[in-house]
Amino acid sequence: MPAKRPMTLIMISSAAERIHMALMTGATAAAMGRPVTFFFSKSAVRFLTRAGWQAMQTSDGEPAPEMDAALEARGVADSAVLLDGIAALNVRFVACDSALREHDIDPGTLITRPHVEIGGLAEVIEKGEGGDWLTF
Structure with missing residues (x-):
């Protein structure tokens, strides 16, 4: 079976x-078996x-924790559930060195679960070659 195409999510917002x-x-x-990389840049790196999420x-203008509470009340996975799931999968989180x-x-103030790498856009582009790209 051929390898699944990578998915790169560029976070700027x-x-x-x-x-x-x-x-x-x-x-x-990632749950479908695709290699996934999140690249956090611009103001999204604060996440x-x-x-970060609390702020x-x-x-x-709705605070993120209130949005999470409303989602959880409706049976939708909130950010904490999603991060736990992502941490259990083979997903890369990369913080843009320039954005930091x-x-x-x-x-030293970055989250540790999931593990966050510090890197640049060139490496992310190279590893995402041939895959899908989304910007948020």
Whole structure:
């Protein structure tokens, strides 16, 4: 059986609903056996900090934790459930080294589950060759 095409999700928005949709997409693709890479850049890199999700909002101004609570109440996987699932799958999380500098984020403040690599766009592009690309 041929190898499944990789999926690369480029995260540039810090809008909570966009990050949630990307997590759902990546978790689903990984569960289907596709190699998945999340590349967090621009303001989305804040999501990877330990307190990042708590400070995020939807594009309508709803705090991310409230969005999660509403999703959970409706039986939809919230961000914590999705991150747990992603951590159990073979998914790469890459924090853009330039975005960390742009937003003055200390790599020591990044989440540890799932593991976060620090890298650049060139390496992500190279490894995603021949696959699908989505931007959130």
